[in-house]
Amino acid sequence: xxxxxxxSELKKVLAPYTENKEQLDGINENTxxxxxxxxxxxxxxxxxxxxxxxxxxEIDFDAAEKMYNVGNCIDVISEKLNKTA
Amino acid sequence: MKSAxxxxxxxxxxxxxxxxxxxxxSKFIIPEELELxxxxxxxxxxxxxxxxxxxxxxxxxxxxxQRHQADLIFSPAKFIIxxxxxxxxxxxxxxxxxxxxxxxxxFYTGEVTFGTHQLYFRSKCTPQFIASVVNDEPGFDGxxxxxxxxxxxxxxxxxxxxxxxxxxxxxSVLSADDLYIGKSPSGYPIIIHGEKQxxxxxxxxxxxxxxxxxFFKA
Numbered sequence: 449x450x451x452x453x454x455x456s457e458l459k460k461v462l463a464p465y466t467e468n469k470e471q472l473d474g475i476n477e478n479t480x481x482x483x484x485x486x487x488x489x490x491x492x493x494x495x496x497x498x499x500x501x502x503x504x505x506e507i508d509f510d511a512a513e514k515m516y517n518v519g520n521c522i523d524v525i526s527e528k529l530n531k532t533a
Numbered sequence: 534m535k536s537a538x539x540x541x542x543x544x545x546x547x548x549x550x551x552x553x554x555x556x557x558x559s560k561f562i563i564p565e566e567l568e569l570x571x572x573x574x575x576x577x578x579x580x581x582x583x584x585x586x587x588x589x590x591x592x593x594x595x596x597x598x599q600r601h602q603a604d605l606i607f608s609p610a611k612f613i614i615x616x617x618x619x620x621x622x623x624x625x626x627x628x629x630x631x632x633x634x635x636x637x638x639x640f641y642t643g644e645v646t647f648g649t650h651q652l653y654f655r656s657k658c659t660p661q662f663i664a665s666v667v668n669d670e671p672g673f674d675g676x677x678x679x680x681x682x683x684x685x686x687x688x689x690x691x692x693x694x695x696x697x698x699x700x701x702x703x704x705s706v707l708s709a710d711d712l713y714i715g716k717s718p719s720g721y722p723i724i725i726h727g728e729k730q731x732x733x734x735x736x737x738x739x740x741x742x743x744x745x746x747x748f749f750k751a
């Protein structure tokens with residue numbers, strides 16, 4: 449799965465946790481989940497769990513802590529997908 | 534190293550089924566912390582509240598340290614909570630300036646470490662919310678901490694209400710009315726007094742229909 453496809457799927461994962469749907473439509477790799485999408489920090493673990501389910505991967509402590517912006521989320525998901533391929 | 538760090542979790546907004554799933558809480562609670570739940574002070578506490586109590590302490594500690602280390606990444610599993618106790622309520626009231634109108638409540642105190650940093654926390658658990666505040670010494674002298682309910686839980690209103698709540702308190706405590714809340718380059722709130730940044734360090738938190746602040750004033 450390439451980065452554009454992962455980004456497209458990631459929007460679905462993030463959608464339930466942000467009120468700003470317009471901002472979500474325009475996200476890029478620099479978009480910060482909390483500062484830009486105004487996602488409550490209490491939902492960060494939800495996003496990790498949902499991403500695990502969406503991509504059928506497991507995200508550990510060390511990888512999870514990197515998932516504060518969209519680019520890093522794609523890095524982590526891409527790396528995990530490659531390992532399971 | 535004075536700073537400010539707080540957090541709040543609205544219990545009506547959590548997903549209980551998900552919270553009690555090991556797949557969820559194991560993302561940020563290590564096995565040693567999980568053992569705390571077997572201790573007597575947590576006997577009356579639903580497991581989901583225990584999980585969110587630990588989250589709120591870890592996030593408060595992160596905010597506290599991030600004021601001095603702007604590039605710090607929130608790694609909740611690396612903030613380790615220990616020595617959690619239930620204090621007598623009088624101790625809290627004497628040393629922490631607390632502002633809230635709830636009555637059905639339980640306080641917890643304890644320690645939280647991150648690497649070589651040793652911090653202390655106070656948390657208040659009610660049927661509606663769990664709120665935590667962190668300090669670098671266990672006395673909490675000069676730490677102001679408040680929680681308030683709001684009507685509308687959208688982000689814009691949360692942001693507006695929490696800033697108004699904090700400013701009202703700051704104007705009273707500092708006896709100054711030319712205060713406003715700005716934002717540091719790293720994104721945390723700062724207080725501007727006149728045209729200069731105030732030395733008062735603040736922290737803001739909101740979740741669903743609750744907002745909370747903390748700040749330190751010597």
